[in-house]
Amino acid sequence: LSLGCAVSVAQDAEWRILEPAAAPKAYAVAAREFQKLYEAVTGTHLEIVKEPSADTNLIVIGSDSVNRFCRTAVERSIIPPLMLGADTDAYCIRSAAEGGQRYLFLAGGNGRATLYAVYDFFERQAGCRYFWDGDIIPKCKAIEMGGLDVHESPRFAYRGIRYFAHR
Numbered sequence: 027l028s029l030g031c032a033v034s035v036a037q038d039a040e041w042r043i044l045e046p047a048a049a050p051k052a053y054a055v056a057a058r059e060f061q062k063l064y065e066a067v068t069g070t071h072l073e074i075v076k077e078p079s080a081d082t083n084l085i086v087i088g089s090d091s092v093n094r095f096c097r098t099a100v101e102r103s104i105i106p107p108l109m110l111g112a113d114t115d116a117y118c119i120r121s122a123a124e125g126g127q128r129y130l131f132l133a134g135g136n137g138r139a140t141l142y143a144v145y146d147f148f149e150r151q152a153g154c155r156y157f158w159d160g161d162i163i164p165k166c167k168a169i170e171m172g173g174l175d176v177h178e179s180p181r182f183a184y185r186g187i188r189y190f191a192h193r
Contacts, residue, residue: 041083041171047076049092052137057087060132060144066163067152080127083171088140089133096131109177110135116179117143119150121172130171146178 045057057074065071078084078095089108090097099105104124110116114135122129132147134140148154151169155162 040081041072041085042079043072043074043085044078044087044093044095045074045076046088046093049088050137053088053092053140056132056137056141056144059141060085060087060147063144063148063152063154063163064169067148067154067166068168069165083128083130085130085132085171087132087144089135093133096133099129099131104129105131108133110139114179115139115142116177117146118178119143119147119174119176121174123172128171130174142178146176147174150174150176 043057043060046053061072061074072085084095086093086096086099088096089110090100091112096105096108099122100107102124105120105122108118108120108131110118110133112135115138117134117139118131120131120133122131130147132140132143134143145154145156148169149156151171151174152166153162153164
């Protein structure tokens with residue numbers, strides 16, 4: 027089983043996390059959670075920025091409705107339209123590249139769904155598992171950011187946990 031938790035081709039390339047400049051708090055939480063999990067897995071601390079730069083690879087947090095860079099990427103056909111639906115729990119994880127820069131888009135129909143995309147990325151690419159009594163966070167040198175085109179949409183309009191022990 028290959029989890030992508032191997033030495034990546036672009037392990038020496040610098041990555042930054044691009045958080046939407048003016049978006050609900052859930053997107054900042056998603057950016058910090060990506061930063062925390064990436065550091066827990068690889069030992070590398072990634073900087074969170076609010077403006078893209080031409081000299082680094084970017085982890086783009088948020089859909090084209092909240093992140094201007096994501097919207098520009100769709101308009102310039104770097105990535106196809108996300109087709110998430112407004113305020114849904116659908117999300118996508120998509121890799122792309124243009125002009126020597128690499129991108130990882132983690133986008134959801136809302137902030138909560140974007141956080142789902144972050145957790146799903148680490149589950150797929152690093153083997154992380156999340157449990158009530160403690161998470162499993164494997165260690166490795168790099169996480170593969172390329173080759174991803176994932177689109178998830180729940181069967182229900184809202185995902186959540188309901189506590190039934192009171193009955």
